[in-house]
Amino acid sequence: MTVRTAAGEALRLENVRKVHGTGDGKVDALAGVSVALPAGSFTAVMGPSGSGKSTLLQCAAGLDTPTGGRVFVDGAELAGRNEAALTRFRRSRIGFVFQQLNLLPTLDVLQNVTLPLKLAGRRVDTAHAVETLRRVGLGDRLHRMPAELSGGQRQRVAIARALVARPPVLFADEPTGALDTRSAREVLGLLRETVRAHGRTVVMVTHDPVAAAHADAVLFLADGRLVGRLAAPTAEAVAERMTHLGDDAEVQRARTGA
Ligand SMILES: Nc1ncnc2c1ncn2[C@@H]1O[C@H](COP(=O)(O)OP(=O)(O)OP(=O)(O)O)[C@@H](O)[C@H]1O
Ligand SMILES: [Mg+2]
DSSP states (O other): OOOBOOTTEEEEEEEEEEEESOGGGOEEEEEEEEEEEETTOEEEEEOOTTSSHHHHHHHHTTSSOOSEEEEEETTEESTTOOHHHHHHHHHHHEEEEOSSOOOOTTSOHHHHHHHHHHHTTOOOOHHHHHHHHHHTTOTTOTTOOGGGSOHHHHHHHHHHHHHHTOOSEEEEESTTTTOOHHHHHHHHHHHHHHHHTTOOEEEEEOSOHHHHTTSSEEEEEETTEEEEEEESOOHHHHHHHHHTHHHHHHHHHHHHTO
């Protein structure tokens, strides 16, 4: 039986650990992360390169298996399912925008965006897909192939693809990383809207304090540990916090004796 958590909780991590590699190459990418995010919240995750942000998202989305701890998405625990059941669960509940976008090169933009719906055996709402592509500024690129697009355009296709599936929980790894200011603002507006208007939950990794300021709260990660949280963030407050993250990690290490 699948273990469930309290209603209204979109994501719960309990002491999640992840060790990458073996022997001398062993890396504690996540050193015990616990967090609970309510449904209908928009959370940014920040931290230095290598601090474990992508690993955190991959484990939370069931794309990677934690070395220890427990993960609950949309109230249900990820562990204890076979691969097919996990895939079904992901397709119905979880959206993901990767750091490396995996668009299929042989499908055009619109086909890439509607593919997950087809794979999940769901009705394809082409008008909604076209409207979402229009919102991310690709209304005139529906039938281009991925190879004919810029990096930022490809990133927007991946975002449209994730939104069109209307997942209750959406994870986005640096979704605005390759975008100019205006496109980034559009994408952040769309993410906000998916939270505000549709009650979905978004967890977004970003290096940009301005992007993070669009979220309800920012979680700070350093050396695989959560070292801080900032509610109602402003870009200034986030930038200020980022400059002291290294110090926070030191304090945390001293406290835990790690
Ligand atoms: N597949 C892997 N095998 C071995 N080590 C890995 C693997 N993936 C990540 N790591 C290591 O785990 C740590 C955390 O990596 P992760 O990709 O989660 O960082 P990140 O915070 O997303 O960094 P960035 O901001 O550069 O994307 C790093 O030290 C990284 O080198
Ligand atoms: Mg990363």
